[in-house]
Amino acid sequence: EVQLVESGGGLxxxxxxxxxxxxxxxxxxxxxxxxxxxxxxxxxxxWVANVKQDGSEEYYVxxxxxxxxxxxxxxxxxxYLQVNxxxxxxxxxxxxxxxxxxRDAFDIWGQGTMVTVSx
Amino acid sequence: DIQMTQSPSTLSASVGDRVTITCRASQSIxxxxxxxxxxxxxxxxxxxxxxxxxxxxxxxRFSGSGSGTEFTLTISSLQPDDFATYYCQxxxxxxxxxxxxxxLEIK
Numbered sequence: 001e002v003q004l005v006e007s008g009g010g011l012x013x014x015x016x017x018x019x020x021x022x023x024x025x026x027x028x029x030x031x032x033x034x035x036x037x038x039x040x041x042x043x044x045x046x047w048v049a050n051v052k053q054d055g056s057e058e059y060y061v062x063x064x065x066x067x068x069x070x071x072x073x074x075x076x077x078x079x080y081l082q083v084n085x086x087x088x089x090x091x092x093x094x095x096x097x098x099x100x101x102x103r104d105a106f107d108i109w110g111q112g113t114m115v116t117v118s119x
Numbered sequence: 120d121i122q123m124t125q126s127p128s129t130l131s132a133s134v135g136d137r138v139t140i141t142c143r144a145s146q147s148i149x150x151x152x153x154x155x156x157x158x159x160x161x162x163x164x165x166x167x168x169x170x171x172x173x174x175x176x177x178x179x180r181f182s183g184s185g186s187g188t189e190f191t192l193t194i195s196s197l198q199p200d201d202f203a204t205y206y207c208q209x210x211x212x213x214x215x216x217x218x219x220x221x222x223l224e225i226k
Contacts, residue, residue, distance in 0.1 A: 045163065045206055047215040061214045095162055103210050105153035107174065109162040
């Protein structure tokens with residue numbers, strides 16, 4: 001079964017850090033670009049970052065540049081998002097998602113992990 | 120950044136109705152557009168890519184059209200399972216961006 005399972009979310013104070021993980025199974029992880037997409041409570045979807053199959057290219061939305069870092073470990077079929085200097089506006093469900101190329105739709109999604117930034 | 124604007128924001132319809140959702144891009148994105156369906160508390164589900172290509176397993180009552188800056192998602196005969204929020208997304212250029220969503224409600 002094709003599956004993405006996120007973990008690592010939680011409650012964190014403003015300025016804090018978390019490392020989100022996404023475990024992939026049921027498909028050839030190393031063949032796909034991987035993205036993080038977030039959704040604030042009651043709001044729409046926002047692409048956050050993506051990484052190429054071999055990890056050689058990374059792209060970010062401006063609002064997280066310098067604070068978030070996307071990475072992957074193809075040997076472990078895992079994707080990560082290191083989130084630092086968290087702000088209240090980073091509060092959201094974070095989904096990982098696959099695409100065959102950067103110029104491709106997100107065809108497989110995980111169930112999401114919730115990050116809440118609050119004091 | 121390319122802004123994606125969906126209309127309407129909310130749509131009330133009945134089972135069996137034909138409905139159309141519009142998505143407009145602030146600049147041309149060729150056919151680099153996808154549509155997703157999302158139900159409350161669930162991850163988005165991929166429906167359509169390259170503006171008009173149906174993902175495998177998606178019912179044929181869903182169809183997409185358009186190119187350049189104007190796109191539509193049509194559901195030919197609404198089923199109870201179709202009441203959800205729909206998002207368009209451009210993947211022509213970074214940052215990848217989504218429309219604000221269209222909530223399809225039961226009339």
